[in-house]
Amino acid sequence: MGELMDAARFSRTLDRMAHEIVERHPDLERAALVGVRSRGVPLAHRLARLVKRASGVDLPVGALDISLYRDDFTSIAAQPITKGTHIPFSIDGRSVIVVDDVLFTGRTVRAALDQLIDFGRPARIELAVLVDRGHRELPIRADYVGKTVSTSRGQIVQVKVQEEDGSDGVLIEEREPSAPPAVNRRTGPRKAPARRPQRPGKRP
Amino acid sequence: MSGFPHRHLLGIEPLEPSDIETLLDTADGLKEVLDRPIKKVPALRGKTVVNLFYEPSTRTRSSFEIAEKVLSADSLSIATAASSVTKGETLLDTAKNLEAMNPDMFVVRHSAAGAPHFLARHCRSAIINAGDGAHEHPTQALLDALTLRQRKGRLKGLRVAIVGDILHSRVARSNVWLLTKMGAEVVLCGPPTLIPPGIEALCPVTYRIDEAIEGADAVMMLRIQLERMSGGFLPSLREYFQRFGLDEARVRRAKKDVVILHPGPMNRGVEIASEVADGPYSVILDQVTNGVAVRMAVLYLLLGGSGGTA
Numbered sequence: 360m361g362e363l364m365d366a367a368r369f370s371r372t373l374d375r376m377a378h379e380i381v382e383r384h385p386d387l388e389r390a391a392l393v394g395v396r397s398r399g400v401p402l403a404h405r406l407a408r409l410v411k412r413a414s415g416v417d418l419p420v421g422a423l424d425i426s427l428y429r430d431d432f433t434s435i436a437a438q439p440i441t442k443g444t445h446i447p448f449s450i451d452g453r454s455v456i457v458v459d460d461v462l463f464t465g466r467t468v469r470a471a472l473d474q475l476i477d478f479g480r481p482a483r484i485e486l487a488v489l490v491d492r493g494h495r496e497l498p499i500r501a502d503y504v505g506k507t508v509s510t511s512r513g514q515i516v517q518v519k520v521q522e523e524d525g526s527d528g529v530l531i532e533e534r535e536p537s538a539p540p541a542v543n544r545r546t547g548p549r550k551a552p553a554r555r556p557q558r559p560g561k562r563p
Numbered sequence: 564m565s566g567f568p569h570r571h572l573l574g575i576e577p578l579e580p581s582d583i584e585t586l587l588d589t590a591d592g593l594k595e596v597l598d599r600p601i602k603k604v605p606a607l608r609g610k611t612v613v614n615l616f617y618e619p620s621t622r623t624r625s626s627f628e629i630a631e632k633v634l635s636a637d638s639l640s641i642a643t644a645a646s647s648v649t650k651g652e653t654l655l656d657t658a659k660n661l662e663a664m665n666p667d668m669f670v671v672r673h674s675a676a677g678a679p680h681f682l683a684r685h686c687r688s689a690i691i692n693a694g695d696g697a698h699e700h701p702t703q704a705l706l707d708a709l710t711l712r713q714r715k716g717r718l719k720g721l722r723v724a725i726v727g728d729i730l731h732s733r734v735a736r737s738n739v740w741l742l743t744k745m746g747a748e749v750v751l752c753g754p755p756t757l758i759p760p761g762i763e764a765l766c767p768v769t770y771r772i773d774e775a776i777e778g779a780d781a782v783m784m785l786r787i788q789l790e791r792m793s794g795g796f797l798p799s800l801r802e803y804f805q806r807f808g809l810d811e812a813r814v815r816r817a818k819k820d821v822v823i824l825h826p827g828p829m830n831r832g833v834e835i836a837s838e839v840a841d842g843p844y845s846v847i848l849d850q851v852t853n854g855v856a857v858r859m860a861v862l863y864l865l866l867g868g869s870g871g872t873a
Contacts, residue, residue: 427604437867440592
């Protein structure tokens with residue numbers, strides 16, 4: 360297991376991303392942050408605080424649960440939805456910045472975009488991610504990237520945030536070679552266990 | 564691992580408390596979809612649900628239909644009065660023929676207890692029990708529990724009185740199972756003729772409504788099911804209201820923040836006075852809204868992923 364970011368680097372990275380958001384939005388009052396559950400949400404709140412410190416502007420923050428918009432619904436079992444989507448403001452005409460921890464295949468972002476568009480018509484949608492690990496399966500790219508790393512498909516990139524995990528940091532680990540292939544009780548062995556959504560940081 | 568380890572929802576009795584919690588939490592999470600500008604999510608796109616109702620229903624059927632539409636499932640409802648059932652087709656033949664059209668799920672209401680269990684043994688599709696005779700009505704108990712949990716913040720330790728026609732009530736049975744599994748204290752109340760023998764084994768019974776309501780956190784009034792009574796159960800509806808009906812004076816015996824539930828359809832002036840049904844403590848319409856959320860949760864957890872085909 361290797362450490363990609365320690366807590367200090369983590370907070371400097373977020374701070375830099377917040378400044379980029381401020382720089383690129385002359386109309387900052389019309390922007391909003393929407394985090395993708397689960398770790399995108401605390402990151403969005405963190406960015407909102409840093410944006411306020413840098414510019415004085417309070418950005419509204421929302422949360423997206425993409426479970427109902429997944430495209431691999433037929434191959435994985437449904438997970439309970441405990442928190443759901445919560446966007447307590449109108450997104451019409453706003454610049455909405457979608458925030459997630461790890462950008463991997465791009466399928467989570469696709470689901471997030473579909474869902475956002477069901478909530479209204481934003482003027483623009485941007486994407487901010489803490490880690491871009493490559494291996495895109497869709498034509499999607501991020502506007503704000505904390506760190507780009509090259510990974511192999513089998514590796515796991517795990518983002519930890521204070522609010523949920525007790526400390527900040529980004530870890531990269533190899534899939535344990537001794538572990539048996541991931542088996543979903545209902546679907547049998549899967550060819551691409553890296554796309555199982557339960558573990559953080561490698562959601563499709 | 565799936566969040567919900569069942570293929571069918573046949574009743575509350577076979578569920579674990581953790582299953583009930585998963586269903587309620589999911590319903591809470593899904594409720595928000597109903598307030599969106601576009602009340603539709605693609606979760607069950609391409610799934611087909613057949614609503615097979617052998618008994619009349621307004622709330623349950625429309626609630627399932629709305630839940631199916633919001634989740635983007637394709638659904639059709641079969642009213643048996645206008646179907647081949649009137650030509651003498653058996654339940655199993657009807658289901659087998661419909662199943663030949665490849666649906667993923669049946670939502671079944673039937674006057675015979677155990678009809679959904681019978682279909683679950685003989686069909687490939689997932690089965691949801693939407694009420695079987697006087698046996699169980701699991702989604703009703705779940706929506707009652709969701710309403711209570713939203714109002715009280717918990718189920719454990721609540722004192723709940725269930726009053727009325729317990730004998731014919733599948734709602735009462737499902738609620739007794741659910742509430743006792745979740746640690747609530749349930750007391751049943753009704754005229755001796757409408758209390759099923761042996762039910763004392765599950766929870767205490769009283770024939771005096773004032774005793775049942777005393778200090779209650781919630782009172783659930785049940786409909787007098789005249790269509791299931793062959794006579795002899797009640798002297799008159801007027802006398803029933805006097806002895807077992809819920810009016811404002813009786814509500815005052817309960818806790819100050821009591822909530823009044825009724826599964827509907829109500830018989831105003833028989834089991835519940837109008838001023839109570841429309842009073843500030845009544846959560847009857849919340850129950851209806853929560854009904855859609857609960858049915859969305861059941862459909863989602865049973866049909867989501869490969870749940871319906873394994």
